[in-house]
Amino acid sequence: MFKSMRKGILSLVVLSFVLVLTACGGSSANEGKQVVIYTNGDEEAAAAMEEALNDAGYEGKYRLQSLGTSELGGKLLAEGDQIEADLVTMSSYFIESAQKQHSMFKDLTFKTKALEKYPAFYTPILSNTGALFVNEEVLKEKELDMPASIKDLTKPEYKGLVSIPNIDDSSTGWLLIQAIISEYGEEEGKTILRDLITNVGPHLESSGSGPIKKVQAGEVAVGFGLRHQAVQAKETGSPINYVDPSEGNFSLTESLAVIDKKNSTTDLAMKMAEVIVSEAREELLIHYPVALYEGEEVDDKNKPAHSMKFKQPLTVELLEKHQEFFHSAK
Numbered sequence: 001m002f003k004s005m006r007k008g009i010l011s012l013v014v015l016s017f018v019l020v021l022t023a024c025g026g027s028s029a030n031e032g033k034q035v036v037i038y039t040n041g042d043e044e045a046a047a048a049m050e051e052a053l054n055d056a057g058y059e060g061k062y063r064l065q066s067l068g069t070s071e072l073g074g075k076l077l078a079e080g081d082q083i084e085a086d087l088v089t090m091s092s093y094f095i096e097s098a099q100k101q102h103s104m105f106k107d108l109t110f111k112t113k114a115l116e117k118y119p120a121f122y123t124p125i126l127s128n129t130g131a132l133f134v135n136e137e138v139l140k141e142k143e144l145d146m147p148a149s150i151k152d153l154t155k156p157e158y159k160g161l162v163s164i165p166n167i168d169d170s171s172t173g174w175l176l177i178q179a180i181i182s183e184y185g186e187e188e189g190k191t192i193l194r195d196l197i198t199n200v201g202p203h204l205e206s207s208g209s210g211p212i213k214k215v216q217a218g219e220v221a222v223g224f225g226l227r228h229q230a231v232q233a234k235e236t237g238s239p240i241n242y243v244d245p246s247e248g249n250f251s252l253t254e255s256l257a258v259i260d261k262k263n264s265t266t267d268l269a270m271k272m273a274e275v276i277v278s279e280a281r282e283e284l285l286i287h288y289p290v291a292l293y294e295g296e297e298v299d300d301k302n303k304p305a306h307s308m309k310f311k312q313p314l315t316v317e318l319l320e321k322h323q324e325f326f327h328s329a330k
Contacts, residue, residue: 035062035269038085040069041254044287045126049089052280053272062087062272069094069171073316080104081259086269089276091171092255095122097316099257106260110274113294123277124253127290129304130175132243133212133230138221147222149246150179154195161221162196163203163211167319167326171252172208176224177322178310179247186325193329216240228289231301248308251290 046066073094075083080102099105105121112123147153153162167173180189203220205211211223216238230242258269289302312318
């Protein structure tokens with residue numbers, strides 16, 4: 001009897017142990033199938049990607065985590081293909097620098113029909129373009145002329161009435177520096193930047209959207225930032241207008257890339273990448289109205305007058321060089 005009971009108890013213990021292992025194994029397996037997506041995109045971009053993935057039947061099969069550009073860039077450069085993410089959307093220059101350092105991304109296995117040529121391991125999902133914007137009421141109140149260039153903002157009458165993003169904190173600030181260096185070179189450009197920073201005073205913003213907020217609030221008359229934000233603000237009835245500076249409208253793309261972990265999750269991440277590119281662009285175009293793929297169209301109001309590209313490839317190393325240029329002008 002006791003021998004029979006011992007056998008029964010032993011069987012129950014073994015069965016319980018097997019069930020625990022199975023449960024743990026099942027949980028791990030499910031987690032292993034979930035694609036981890038890291039993005040530096042803002043709320044609108046993340047929402048567009050999630051909607052496209054959910055509509056395609058991937059709800060619950062991925063985890064999307066938003067990180068700041070500097071934080072995500074640091075992880076890419078430091079961790080390489082050991083990063084937790086299987087798929088990233090990130091500023092293109094960071095993706096290029098990470099690939100150069102680690103060779104960590106898998107060539108995309110689908111065709112994108114992009115308007116421009118990009119490396120095989122990434123494709124853009126959105127683009128941001130720089131411009132000036134003004135509060136017309138403040139301009140009138142302060143009896144200021146409508147600026148036509150970034151250089152105009154160095155005039156004494158604009159002192160304390162200009163807001164720009166800090167290149168140390170915001171990639172939008174890099175668009176400003178690219179425009180200055182491209183038009184004036186580093187020597188004259190440093191003088192212009194120094195005078196501009198003097199006029200900016202306390203209105204040097206850590207966020208790319210900081211200047212448009214100050215212009216809308218009437219705290220300053222003129223700001224530099226993302227062109228589409230000023231277009232949208234004007235449409236809501238704000239006394240905002242936008243100016244394409246004579247130095248040029250420079251742009252930065254945010255792109256999508258798949259980390260090559262050589263497993264089934266990588267294959268699933270590739271399928272999700274294709275869905276994002278093919279299905280999320282319609283929504284992304286509403287918030288970031290720059291055509292990137294064949295068949296896409298934007299209204300004339302969203303087409304900058306002086307679209308420009310920096311003469312050198314955009315890399316983290318070039319960003320650091322331009323950050324040093326910015327500091328030397330203070």
